[in-house]
Amino acid sequence: MRADAKKNYGRILEVARTVIAEHGSDASMRDIARRADVGLATLLRHFPTREAMFEALLCTNLDALTQKAVALESSNPPDVALRSWIREWVEFARSYRGVVTMMAAAHTNPASALYASCAAVHSTSARLLSNAQAEGTARPDMNGDDLFALMTALGWAVDQPSFAPRADHLVHLITSTVLLGRVG
Structure with a gap:
């Protein structure tokens, strides 16, 4: 995995943990992508x-x-x-x-x-x-x-x-x- 992809992966998981703690398992994938500062397509490449x-x-x-x-x-x-x-x-x-x-x-x-x-x-x-x-x-x-x-x-x-x-x-x-x- 490229360094930037690895960084995005880790950042997405870090943000997802926070968003899910706040909103539960129905947390918005779009909200997670936005808060992680990545596009939805980037999030979906890592987590389809x-x-x-x-x-x-x-x-x-x-x-x-x-x-x-x-x-x-x-x-x-x-x-x-x-x-x-x-x-x-x-x-x-x-x-x-x-x-x-x-x-x-x-x-x-x-x-x-x-x-x-x-x-x-x-x-x-x-x-x-x-x-x-x-x-x-x-x-x-x-x-x-x-x-x-x-x-x-x-x-x-x-x-x-x-x-x-x-x-x-x-x-x-x-x-x-x-x-x-x-x-x-």
Whole structure:
């Protein structure tokens, strides 16, 4: 990639992160291009679809999120790791308004640009749940799909202005439903 193209790419992602934080996943591609000081054609050369832009924007953050899960898994009891993972997921969801809806649609669609990232979150969640179940601290009657659905619902809820102030309480409710015994 040429130096100017690389600079434009980075600038577009930097601006996109800000615009999406302000306006959510429905942020205008034209607004992102304008604020990044590039033409719409330049933006579309780098990111032909909104989903492609989200994939580029989210990939690094989702990788970091799944790495946090690995760290949680290796340094905590399974129930603590799962509870902490759910909290990390909610913080991630809150930082990208509207992304949860996109992820919920993409996680079963291999043609989606977000599929691989969503699959990693899903499998990480399932593994943490399975570890807690093996320890006897998580409900045995649920699977990774159930947990992903609950996390998606929780992410959607805290993305709504009317529920955002209750995020910690909602996380507590979900974790106390999933985990047996001690919940903090």
